[in-house]
Amino acid sequence: MEKKYKRHIYIINKSFQFKYLFIIIGVMLVTVVSVSFTTFYIIWSNVIKEYFFIPEASKKLVNIFIKTSELLIIPIIILLVIFSLIGIFYSHKIAGPLFRVKRICDELAKGNLNQHVKFRKGDEFHDIAESLNKVINGLKSLVKENRQIIDRIFLITQKLKNDLNTQKDLKSDVKDAIIELDKIVNDLKKSSEKFII
Numbered sequence: 001m002e003k004k005y006k007r008h009i010y011i012i013n014k015s016f017q018f019k020y021l022f023i024i025i026g027v028m029l030v031t032v033v034s035v036s037f038t039t040f041y042i043i044w045s046n047v048i049k050e051y052f053f054i055p056e057a058s059k060k061l062v063n064i065f066i067k068t069s070e071l072l073i074i075p076i077i078i079l080l081v082i083f084s085l086i087g088i089f090y091s092h093k094i095a096g097p098l099f100r101v102k103r104i105c106d107e108l109a110k111g112n113l114n115q116h117v118k119f120r121k122g123d124e125f126h127d128i129a130e131s132l133n134k135v136i137n138g139l140k141s142l143v144k145e146n147r148q149i150i151d152r153i154f155l156i157t158q159k160l161k162n163d164l165n166t167q168k169d170l171k172s173d174v175k176d177a178i179i180e181l182d183k184i185v186n187d188l189k190k191s192s193e194k195f196i197i
Contacts, residue, residue, distance in 0.1 A: 013099060097123045
């Protein structure tokens with residue numbers, strides 16, 4: 001049964017996610033300010049030209065301008081909240097997979113090849129997960145092959161050691177080679193056993 005990864009914490013990489021959020025909110029604010037300024041400038045410049053010098057109209061226009069400006073603050077705050085939530089949610093779809101890949105790479109660095117990369121359905125970088133899984137599977141195959149080779153060499157050295165003990169007339173250089181080969185095999189075996197498959 002496959003383990004499903006559910007979102008429990010949405011902010012897992014503060015520097016990345018807040019930078020992402022800052023960009024989204026910045027773009028939103030620039031857009032809102034640009035549209036608001038342009039709209040206000042076009043509308044109010046025409047209105048002021050037409051009615052500013054009429055005393056009763058100018059007082060009403062000032063009140064209308066203030067109320068209109070106040071009314072625009074609420075949608076801007078609502079948009080900030082909405083864009084912030086959307087920014088955190090979508091940045092998590094990037095930061096989550098990167099966090100998972102980092103944890104798996106940390107385990108691989110320790111020699112633990114018993115890893116599988118799996119992202120949630122809506123996350124980004126599924127192609128990277130597939131590539132990393134191919135790398136892990138390739139490493140597993142190499143280590144398994146190396147272990148089989150080491151095991152074969154180990155059996156040969158054990159047989160040679162037994163033969164050496166029973167046949168005392170073998171040349172000393174062959175004896176030294178067998179002893180050195182035995183050391184190498186033991187070192188390879190220890191090195192290979194660091195990997196967890």
